Amino acid sequence: MMNIVVVGGGHAAAQLSASLAEHALPAKVTLVTEEAHLPYHRPPLSKAYLKDAEPAAAWLRSADFYAGAGAQWRLSSRVVRIVRDERRIELAGAESLPYDRLVLATGARARSLPGLQEGLGNVHTLRNLDDAARLRHRLSAAESVLVIGGGFIGLEIAATAAQLGKRVVVLEAAARLLSRSASPEVSDYLLASHRAAGVDIRLNTAIEAFDVQGGQLVAVRTAQGAVPADLVVVGIGAVPNDELARQAGLLCDNGIVVDAHMATSDPAILAIGDCTAFPFAPLGRRIRLESVQNANDQARCAALALAGTAEAYSALPWFWSEQGALRIQIAGVPEAHHERIVRGDPGQGRFSVLHFRDDTLSCVESVNVPADHMAARKLIAEACRVPRDKAVDASIPLKSLA
Structure with a gap:
């Protein structure tokens, strides 16, 4: 055996x-x-674990x-x-x-924030159940939340905190949200949506120093000024x-x-x-x-x-993120140099960004369009050549283009 x-x-x-x-x-x-x-x-x-009155794993x-x-x-x-x-x-x-x-x-x-000492009582990361329990306990009493990092985990927590009525500030050092994970079209839409929900998102904002008092991070200093900290969540990758x-x-x-x-x-x-x-x-x-x-x-x-029946790994990557009322789904891996077209109307809160490598669909990012996501997983996995003039037309079901 x-x-x-x-x-x-x-x-x-x-x-x-x-x-x-x-x-x-x-x-x-x-x-x-x-x-x-x-x-x-x-x-x-x-998301739900931080909001539920009686959360359970x-x-x-x-x-x-x-x-x-x-x-x-x-x-x-x-x-x-x-x-x-x-x-x-x-x-x-x-x-x-x-x-x-x-x-x-x-x-x-969770990646550590350079220059920030360990063990500060109001600074949190989120990777496991114990992290979530500690964050939920502190979140219930906090009036404001400072999120450092505009990636998926940071935006999910920011949306959850805003739904709980907290004042939320997100600091992102890059010029846009999700700069390594999503297209500019999706980044821009998420920025506008979170701001409309009351989240204060500050781009191009690098942290220069930390103000620590009594074992708590009370503020971070940036080139634009000091940002006070009640409860802090660090989400700068893993x-x-x-x-x-x-x-x-x-x-x-x-x-x-x-x-x-x-x-x-x-x-x-x-x-x-x-x-x-x-x-x-x-x-x-x-x-x-x-x-x-x-x-x-x-x-x-x-x-x-x-088991002795090895098969080469060829699974299509797919991923989802729920941020408040937004459901972002990605099939494939976004690449900056691939051609992109937008299907649907971001102004209506439902759209997809289609990525093409030559004539082949390589990635689809969908916002509140689960049907596009499910169709995209099949189209990309089968390396389908999808006509752009039809793919851009949201009245044509994406699944019909296989």
Whole structure:
């Protein structure tokens, strides 16, 4: 019987255990996570969990499911070292676990704000359930919220705080929101929408200094002046948790480098989810993604490899973000040099931005048009050549152009 050890407790680890059970692989599966909880849905943490009167974690699967699947969880357990030549991992407290195959599903952590000291009582990041519980507790009493970073997580929290009646300021150092993740058309629409909802968004605003008093961040200083801080959320991106892999001598480059079957530079070790840098054929390079879809699909791919029926990873990336009344959905990966056309009318609050590489649809960003998103996933996955004159016409269903 194969001994599989999984390090991590997020979406990727949970899906891997389920997929291994589906394949009926004769294996002992042990999952080790620093969290005290079984895996849960993470997207609601920046939205419903912060707003609900009595929030509760939404578990991905029950404890009974894992028991029935033969998966043993080691909660509140930290892995400190991988000993590759002996095929074992060491836990804090000197315990060791042997493995035949090791899967790293270590995720990513919030990027720290340079120059800001650790441990300030009113400064928060949001990556897990414990983070969300702390933020929710402080948010209930706060009058104002300062969000540092105009990315997806920052905008989701800003929208939630505004719905709760808080005064919200968002500071973004770049010239537009989501400058690395979305087209200018989507960025401009989100900027106008959040401002219309009462969120004070300040672009081109870099932080120059911090005012700290009594263990609290009371203000940040910018070239435009000081911005007072009651409750602060830092959302300036995430960095992969690849320290274990680096310590073990595995190849890393903005994440743990894997091949098309999720294998690392050590064939006995796989990696999945937010921590991986994987080959993405449409762009001809490795990329790292942070999404539930990517975590789940890479877990399915890794399960096939462990079961001896490996298939190259070719899943189309897709992603969604809910910001107040806005639902943004992206299929594919936006590239700045691809041609773009706008389908629909942003003024009506429903539109899509279609990206083309030559004559092939490569990415679609949809705002409040779920039908376009679902059609786009099929069109892009099948590399369909979509006529621009018809695609731009919102009266023609996108799915009819396949």
